[in-house]
Amino acid sequence: MDWRGLITVDPTVCHGQACIRGTRILVSVVLDNLASGLSPAEIVKSYPSLTSEAIQAAVAYAAELARERVVAMP
Numbered sequence: 001m002d003w004r005g006l007i008t009v010d011p012t013v014c015h016g017q018a019c020i021r022g023t024r025i026l027v028s029v030v031l032d033n034l035a036s037g038l039s040p041a042e043i044v045k046s047y048p049s050l051t052s053e054a055i056q057a058a059v060a061y062a063a064e065l066a067r068e069r070v071v072a073m074p
Contacts, residue, residue: 001056001057003057003058005021005057006021007019007020007057014026018061020054020057023050027058030050030054031059034055034059040056
């Protein structure tokens with residue numbers, strides 16, 4: 001999935017944090033909800049301006065970031 005059409009980073013919106021395009025919903029909020037065990041359908045129900053495609057884009061964005069950085073594990 002090419003997330004670039006659905007994820008934006010704009011210094012004038014949400015302090016420059018990655019958001020779903022056309023919203024002020026942070027990618028981190030979507031990922032936190034998924035990590036907490038919510039299904040994409042539950043997230044869309046809580047945030048009606050989201051789509052399942054936007055949720056997939058958030059995951060794809062996070063996957064790309066994970067490839068860019070190595071985090072030392074204890």
